[in-house]
Amino acid sequence: MFDAINEGGGTEFQKEVEIEVDLDADGEEDEEGQGKVKSAFDLEFDDPALTPEMMKGQLLGEDEEDNVNLDEIDNILELTETQFPKFTLAKNKARFLRMVSWYRNKEEWIEVAPLSGVTKLFKQQTKELEGIRSSKLDYEMELETGTLTPSQRSYRRDELKMCKVQEKMAVHLISKLQLKIKSGRR
Secondary structure, three states, X not given: OHHHHHHOOOOHHHHHHHOOXXXXXXXXXXXHOOOOOOOHHHOOOOOOOOOHHHHOOOEOOOOOOOOOOHHHOOOHHHOOXXXXXXXXXXXXXXXXXXXXXXXXXXXXXXXXXXXXXXHHHHHHHHHHHHHHHHHHHHHHHHHHHXXXXXXXXXXXXXXXXHHHHHHHHHHHHHHHHHHHHHHHXX
């Protein structure tokens, strides 16, 4: 499978993003998700670090609300596991944990990365941020219509929260990338 992927051009990150994996078992995302930017965090893989114990207490019931105000959080990566946002769907919690791990690794990588690699990641993240914001806007508009069933509304709230979290982490990473680019050009 990976041989076919590696034949084309692009970075490993771009190749991962291009792989389409449908994580939504009920099929709702298929029709709404068309045309939206897929993220590397949507990819499903066996991660031995993601155990059922990590999910315990981190998922919301359908009628529960998460009391975490994402607007008040400057850097999601500095939160403890108990302070992480809660999600209705286990797949979103797992996706969130992979996302946190990916962003933490990138922040460490920035310290030792060559300027060309930092610039390339900056461009990728800036482009991905546009897609995240577009998806976020779509979910906000859908939730405002009031025509969704309770399960659809719960699903959209979860996806909206995921977009907000990913946007915050991307903005934080982009600002670090900008600092590295500026300091590298002096």
